[in-house]
Amino acid sequence: MKQFFKNVASLLLCCGKASKVLQQFNKSRLRSIYYHRIAATPATGCTVDQDMFVDQDMFDAQMALVVKNFNPVGEKDILAALAGTKPLPRDPVWVTFDDGFKDNFVCARPILKKYNIPATFFITTGYINGTCAPIDTWVRRSFLMTQAENYDSSVARLSVADEVLQSWGVLGSPVDERFIALLGRLNVHPDHVKDEFMTWEEIAQLKREGFDIGSHTVSHPAFASITQEQMRREIMGSKAEIESRIGAVVSSFAYPFGKSIQTGQAVAAPLLKQSGFKLAVTTRGGVTRLNGSTALDIPRFGVSRRDSIPFFNCKVATGGGWQR
Ligand SMILES: [Zn+2]
Numbered sequence: 642m643k644q645f646f647k648n649v650a651s652l653l654l655c656c657g658k659a660s661k662v663l664q665q666f667n668k669s670r671l672r673s674i675y676y677h678r679i680a681a682t683p684a685t686g687c688t689v690d691q692d693m694f695v696d697q698d699m700f701d702a703q704m705a706l707v708v709k710n711f712n713p714v715g716e717k718d719i720l721a722a723l724a725g726t727k728p729l730p731r732d733p734v735w736v737t738f739d740d741g742f743k744d745n746f747v748c749a750r751p752i753l754k755k756y757n758i759p760a761t762f763f764i765t766t767g768y769i770n771g772t773c774a775p776i777d778t779w780v781r782r783s784f785l786m787t788q789a790e791n792y793d794s795s796v797a798r799l800s801v802a803d804e805v806l807q808s809w810g811v812l813g814s815p816v817d818e819r820f821i822a823l824l825g826r827l828n829v830h831p832d833h834v835k836d837e838f839m840t841w842e843e844i845a846q847l848k849r850e851g852f853d854i855g856s857h858t859v860s861h862p863a864f865a866s867i868t869q870e871q872m873r874r875e876i877m878g879s880k881a882e883i884e885s886r887i888g889a890v891v892s893s894f895a896y897p898f899g900k901s902i903q904t905g906q907a908v909a910a911p912l913l914k915q916s917g918f919k920l921a922v923t924t925r926g927g928v929t930r931l932n933g934s935t936a937l938d939i940p941r942f943g944v945s946r947r948d949s950i951p952f953f954n955c956k957v958a959t960g961g962g963w964q965r
Contacts, residue, residue, distance in 0.1 A: 661958075670928035671719070672711070672960045673735040673941040675895075676700075678836070679748040680946075690782060691946040697748045703944065703953050704756045707734050711957055715759025716853040716893055720919055722931055729931065734957060736760040737922065737941065739857055739895055741769055741844070743837040750847065762847055763857035763895035763922075766879045768838045773860040774815030775836065777806055780823065782834040787827035841886045848887040855893035856880050856918070863898045864905030872909055876916050892919040899924035899941070910937045928960035 677693045679700050695703070707713055712730040719735065721727040736753070738745045741764040753760050767773030784802040785795055792798045806812075809819055815835075824831055848854050858875040859882075867875070876894065883891050894913055896904040904923055913921050920936055927940035942961025944953060 668731045669729070669930070670960070671714070671729065671733050671735060671931050671939065672928050672957055673737060673922060673939055674957070675922070675924060675941045675943050676736070676738050676745075676749070677740060677943075678742045679744045681744065681748050690778065690785070692943060693778070694946045695944055695948075696946060697752070699946070699948075699950075700749060701752050701755075702950055704736075704752050704758055706950060706954060707736070707758065707957065708756045710954065713756075713758040715851075716761060716855075716920065717759070719931065720892065723919065723933070723936055735941075737855075737895070738762045740765050740775070740836075740861070741838050741857070743839050743843075746839050746843045746847065750850075750852075753852070754850070759852065761853040761855045761893055762839075762844070763855040763893070764839075764844060764879070764883055765857045765859070765861045765897070766882045767858075767860045769841060769844070772814060775861065776812045776815065776817065776820055778836075779820070779834045780806055783824060783827050783829045786829055786833060789826070789828040844883075845887045848889055853893065854883055854887055854889075854891060855895060855920075856883055856891050857895045858897055861897040863903045864896060864909050865903050867905070869908050869912070872905065873912055876909070876912055876918075880916055880918070890917070892917070894918045894921045896921065896923050901925050906938065913937055926961035926963060928962070 676695060678695075680694045680696050683696045683698065711732040711734040714729055714733045714735055718727070718729060718733070722729045736758055737760060738749065741762065745762055749760075765773070768775070781799055781802040784792075784798040784805075792801065805823065824834070844854055856876070856879040859878045860875065862871070862875060864872055880891050896906070896909070898904075899922065901923065910921070914937065918937070920939060922939045922941050924943060925940050926942040929935050929939050931939075940960065940962075942956050944956065948956070
């Protein structure tokens with residue numbers, strides 16, 4: 642509810658002239674957008690985890706707006722600005738995708754190409770290889786979808802899902818027996834809750850077509866809850882595998898669950914530097930004035946299926962700084 646009021650307040654703030662003033666104020670700062678999934682068909686009826694999705698038509702309209710009102714930039718531009726060889730254009734916007742979902746290739750790629758927008762795809766290598774999966778999302782989705790059990794509200798459903806996840810502790814492989822048993826209990830078909838990921842061939846093709854590929858770890862852990870040695874394995878393991886698959890250097894990294902409290906940045910940033918990363922992004926909203934000390938802590942704002950075009954414009958103008 643608090644988020645709802647923040648969104649309404651932000652929209653009011655961004656209407657009309659205020660949006661132009663904020664855009665002018667942020668004109669030399671980098672805004673970075675993160676997406677997860679682009680849906681081929683618009684949502685109908687009751688839909689779950691709306692913040693994970695943007696419908697393809699809406700994504701097309703958003704990218705048209707980015708090209709019209711702002712200047713899309715890619716890693717080449719950002720690294721040149723960091724090196725001091727070429728400044729960023731005014732109103733720079735970096736479009737990014739997290740996790741490596743199949744629909745990024747199928748639905749987002751043609752639209753990015755149509756508008757000539759460079760983008761970075763942050764890949765969780767374990768998801769691509771099928772050795773890990775976002776089980777937490779799949780469990781929450783299962784509880785939101787089930788007709789087999791009755792709950793008063795979606796909040797109640799999510800609270801039971803979180804109890805289950807907590808009782809499981811550290812999550813295992815995607816074919817975990819506990820997950821299969823849960824799907825049986827909730828009478829939910831696996832295809833309705835599981836996500837499909839890109840193949841390595843598709844990821845290599847994105848790179849060949851001029852897009853950038855970044856690292857998003859091997860198994861997508863919250864960095865605040867793992868050891869330094871585990872972080873090192875997650876960071877270096879994903880970088881090495883992506884580089885060998887695409888035949889190019891990986892310079893960018895996205896923190897899993899990148900709100901500041903979850904990132905474990907104080908420990909991770911030196912590891913990222915040692916491993917050769919030049920850019921690291923969070924999911925804490927805001928804009929950034931790019932320099933050596935901010936390059937491994939770049940804020941990004943998320944987009945929801947529920948965002949209208951004026952609200953999206955407001956987010957890009959302001960960098961969605963209220964998303965903490
Ligand atoms: Zn992620």
